[in-house]
Amino acid sequence: MPYTIEISELTKRFGDIYAVNNLSFKVEQGTIFGVLGPNGSGKSTTIRMLCGLMHPTSGSGRVLGYDIVSGAEQIKENIGYMNQKFSLYEDLTVIENMHFFGRIYGLSPRETREHLSKLKEEMQLDVRENQLVQTLSGGWKQRLALACAFLHRPRLLILDEPTAGVDPVSRRLFWQILDDLRKRGITILVTTHYMDEAERCDITALIFHGKLKAFGSPSKLINENEGTSLEDIFINLARNGDEINETA
Numbered sequence: 322m323p324y325t326i327e328i329s330e331l332t333k334r335f336g337d338i339y340a341v342n343n344l345s346f347k348v349e350q351g352t353i354f355g356v357l358g359p360n361g362s363g364k365s366t367t368i369r370m371l372c373g374l375m376h377p378t379s380g381s382g383r384v385l386g387y388d389i390v391s392g393a394e395q396i397k398e399n400i401g402y403m404n405q406k407f408s409l410y411e412d413l414t415v416i417e418n419m420h421f422f423g424r425i426y427g428l429s430p431r432e433t434r435e436h437l438s439k440l441k442e443e444m445q446l447d448v449r450e451n452q453l454v455q456t457l458s459g460g461w462k463q464r465l466a467l468a469c470a471f472l473h474r475p476r477l478l479i480l481d482e483p484t485a486g487v488d489p490v491s492r493r494l495f496w497q498i499l500d501d502l503r504k505r506g507i508t509i510l511v512t513t514h515y516m517d518e519a520e521r522c523d524i525t526a527l528i529f530h531g532k533l534k535a536f537g538s539p540s541k542l543i544n545e546n547e548g549t550s551l552e553d554i555f556i557n558l559a560r561n562g563d564e565i566n567e568t569a
């Protein structure tokens with residue numbers, strides 16, 4: 322079976338900075354793939370290249386079988402992407418946001434309404450359709466953003482720090498939704514700074530200074546490191562390489 326995500330020696334340079342440095346990995350379908358790394362380690366840059374939003378300096382990749390450069394348009398149409406800032410329109414209502422994203426993905430207003438009624442249940446989105454997004458709490462906004470990213474039923478969701486700044490109850494609910502999606506064969510790439518979330522992933526990649534420092538299931542990484550927790554593995558990697566690279 323082809324891999325949902327496959328990258329080889331992917332590199333992105335901004336001037337003298339290697340934001341992503343020779344990254345190679347493969348992700349199977351139906352996996353929750355967690356990408357971990359300190360601020361400025363290249364997670365969002367990697368994601369932008371995988372989504373076809375930015376061209377690599379060198380290296381190659383395929384997402385859902387499409388080349389990340391020549392197939393960028395097909396990738397954009399076929400994935401669901403939630404960026405680090407959620408990108409909802411605060412001064413629009415819930416339903417207006419849904420219709421906006423529906424139009425981007427080529428859905429008619431009727432199709433959007435149909436999908437919305439199913440999604441409301443799946444995403445536990447019991448909000449009023451005519452409520453302004455700016456009046457929603459962080460957890461609701463997060464689930465609405467996920468619903469917008471999933472409106473066209475993509476087989477791959479790419480979620481950049483979806484739970485940043487969200488309370489533990491909402492984070493747990495969000496992860497239950499991700500688990501349900503994974504059971505239906507959806508592949509999910511998610512970046513996070515929370516180690517409890519990392520431990521819920523099938524596969525994790527630890528990235529420092531744009532380089533892949535560890536890759537595998539959390540249990541494999543923990544076994545290889547004599548039972549140390551994922552958090553300790555992360556901190557040791559950061560210390561050993563003096564790799565914490567705070568984004569300016």
Ligand SMILES: Nc1ncnc2c1ncn2[C@@H]1O[C@H](COP(=O)(O)OP(=O)(O)OP(=O)(O)O)[C@@H](O)[C@H]1O
Nearest residue numbers: 335340358359360361362363364365366367568569
């Ligand atoms: N468009 C850009 N132009 C120049 N430098 C950039 C650009 N985008 C990212 N960078 C730099 O590339 C490096 C990686 O940034 P990136 O945003 O990918 O990190 P990140 O792992 O997503 O960090 P965070 O956890 O803070 O979101 C950083 O040094 C950042 O300053």
Ligand SMILES: [Mg+2]
Nearest residue numbers: 364365366405
């Ligand atoms: Mg980022």
